[in-house]
Amino acid sequence: MPKENEQHIQEKEMNMVGHLSELRNRLIFIAVWFILFFVLGFIYVKDIYQFFVLNLDFKLASTSPGDIIWIYFTMSGLVGLVATIPVLALQIWLFVKPALTDKERRASVAYIPALFILFIAGLVFGYLVFTKLIFPFLLDLNDGMFHIIFTVDNYFHFLFRVTIPFAILFEIPVISMFLTKIGILTPAFMKKTRKYAYFVLVIVGAAVTPPDFVLQVVVAIPLILLYEISIILSGVVYRKKLKLHEQFMQQ
Template identity: 30%
Template sequence: MNRATPDSEAESSLLSHLIELRSRLMRGLAGVFVVLLALLPFTSRLYNWIAEPLIGRLPAGQTMIATDPAGGFIAPVKLALFAAIFVAAPWLLYQAWAFVAPGLYQREKKLALPMLASAVTLFYSGCAFAYFVVLPSLFKFVINFTPDVIAVTPDASAYLDFVLVIFLAFGASFELPVALVILVLLGWVTPAQLKEARGYALVGIFVLAAIITPPDVVSQLLLAIPMYLLYEAGIIASKWVRPREAE
């Protein structure tokens, strides 16, 4: 009677994992494709919406331009693709979760689900904060300090790239509480150490805000202040999830 060797069992297990990974990737991409198809008819509306923080503050008679002959077409389609990924993010994260969940212990599953939901919510919150608060304040500040002899006619593609970078910067920065909780769970830091490092964290946050935001005081403060508040929220959350045996 033939028995499977450990090597053949490991090879079979690896192959099944690769097949499962491919299946999850295909499902995730299919979800993004479906959302993209649904958004393509609304590319003009999407771009008008994303341009509103700037268009509403431009001087009368001024609008955007497309320096590239195809820029007026490429920019809205590019936005639709990023919007599809943005909307389908929960579906993509679910596929990742479904792939790794069978290998997690019960306690890890209980912690992972709330953290995953928190990460998605915080990222969306960061993007919403950037759109409704940061971009209007930033463009108002920039346009008010622009001399009258300079016509503000931003390029459509350059504006989209700028806005996407701002969204990514604020969305990622709002993940700070989740990152702190993970560090505490891994045992790399303790809530007490996070408290003691408040001063260093504050300086680091302002330096980071100065690096990833445009060179103006308004956007730097609008990123640094929420990040510090989120740092404090991360300290509170880390106390709740810290294992009892680590006390």
């Protein structure tokens, strides 16, 4: 084998090892960041818990000591997750930064705060849907027929089953813009698959709401609007990308 080829292979192997080492270091940093805020959430878990049960006119029950541990770990994990979202996005951006042009770096860095803001917005929206629509609806269905015991485990499982999917789905606009920016997604493809996306969003809306048609429609409509907004934003990014490509070709 010629020496040039051997040297080229060695350089590729060194670059691969360097990338893997950098990726490992960034993953360690993310894990340490998550653990720090997990511990912080663990310290203030009582205050966080009081925030979630502030508007409840009843006290949640516990059927076993394990529920207490579950609440501590769940609340702490939620704090760690929310705090880690922007750091995770920043570390991903720093990892791919060398492969981006100066314009792409300036444009893509704006996605980091947007990811965090939309994640929080999704959590808030899901929380309001749960506390203002779903939970009151279920209580009205009871209408005094049963004496309901609300356990900590069941209540928060139900709450997070509603809020977490919304937090993730609210990231669709930013993700669609980023994927369009790097050439993986196009607005034409999003329009072509619109009916399938609607179907998935309706299924998600039905999964997080009680079996009531009105509630399912109320939840599905914002998700469908979110997808349409994603198409519009993807189109904006795509047109800018085409314009930049035309200017580059003319030079």
